[in-house]
Amino acid sequence: MEAAASSTSSRYSYEDYKETADWLLAQTEQRPKVAIICGSGLGGLADQLLDRTVVKYEEIPHFPTSTVPGHAGQLVFGTLQDRECVCMQGRFHVYEGYDVNTVTYPLRVFSLLGVETLIVTNAAGGLNDSFAVGDIMIIKDHINLPGFAGTNPLCGPNDDRFGVRFPCMSDAYDRELRALVKQVAEEQGCGDFLQEGVYCMVAGPSYETIAECKLLQTLGADAVGMSTVPEVLVARHCGLRVLGVSLITNKVVLDYDSGEKANHEEVLKTTKSRTQDLQRLVSSLVSKI
Numbered sequence: 001m002e003a004a005a006s007s008t009s010s011r012y013s014y015e016d017y018k019e020t021a022d023w024l025l026a027q028t029e030q031r032p033k034v035a036i037i038c039g040s041g042l043g044g045l046a047d048q049l050l051d052r053t054v055v056k057y058e059e060i061p062h063f064p065t066s067t068v069p070g071h072a073g074q075l076v077f078g079t080l081q082d083r084e085c086v087c088m089q090g091r092f093h094v095y096e097g098y099d100v101n102t103v104t105y106p107l108r109v110f111s112l113l114g115v116e117t118l119i120v121t122n123a124a125g126g127l128n129d130s131f132a133v134g135d136i137m138i139i140k141d142h143i144n145l146p147g148f149a150g151t152n153p154l155c156g157p158n159d160d161r162f163g164v165r166f167p168c169m170s171d172a173y174d175r176e177l178r179a180l181v182k183q184v185a186e187e188q189g190c191g192d193f194l195q196e197g198v199y200c201m202v203a204g205p206s207y208e209t210i211a212e213c214k215l216l217q218t219l220g221a222d223a224v225g226m227s228t229v230p231e232v233l234v235a236r237h238c239g240l241r242v243l244g245v246s247l248i249t250n251k252v253v254l255d256y257d258s259g260e261k262a263n264h265e266e267v268l269k270t271t272k273s274r275t276q277d278l279q280r281l282v283s284s285l286v287s288k289i
């Protein structure tokens, strides 16, 4: 069932990305400027697109396939509020056994399609005491914890056709887009559960221990999850503007006396209840980009 990710070549050439992009351009008339990565349980956003062209990952040359329950595994081209978009319904994770080059493969393809803005969503655990389950957190910055140990998709020879050797990340999460999403949230009455904070990536798939959660809090993280950061690194490298949004689907366990346990079903349940709000937020935002 699991794809043999470890045997997949971890290095892709410019020609591979180009071949995938050209193949996709031949499947659809759409020329999206916005790409949206739908996180766990947030794939419903892609269902709202009109004039859709749906392409299964397994049909796409060089594309990896997704193995997580709740992730559909297809690219959906279409319009959201009359704007042409491409949605990833299902993404790839390091914990599935893919290396980071595979996880981030779609981003360079999007860049070659002409995409200029990436909107990335995820489900995350809340570390900040003032966050509640169901809050929507705009990502203002990230901590690439696996990156500290060398897991960075930009490691290896740099291809200047995509970007520079040492890309800046202090401006990874676009200030203007963050301001815009706050404005849209206020207009929609979502302001009460909108937060802004730092997202920390861990590799997973095991959830964090109590000691690890305390560590992440100390590091200044507000939310923790197992995705997003590799995609953002590659997107920024090739010059895309990025907006990241986390849905806080659970609070991490920080108390040794607590009987609570993190579980994937809880994540999917919370996601379901706040999905509508998040979808409205993203779709209104898209109309203003």
Ligand SMILES: *[C@@H]1O[C@H](CO)[C@@H](O)[C@H](O)[C@H]1NC(C)=O
Pocket: 128, 129, 130, 131, 195, 196, 197, 220, 222
């Ligand atoms: C938690 O979030 C609140 C509200 O966004 C923020 O003011 C505060 O600085 C955060 N706390 C920590 C410890 O980062």
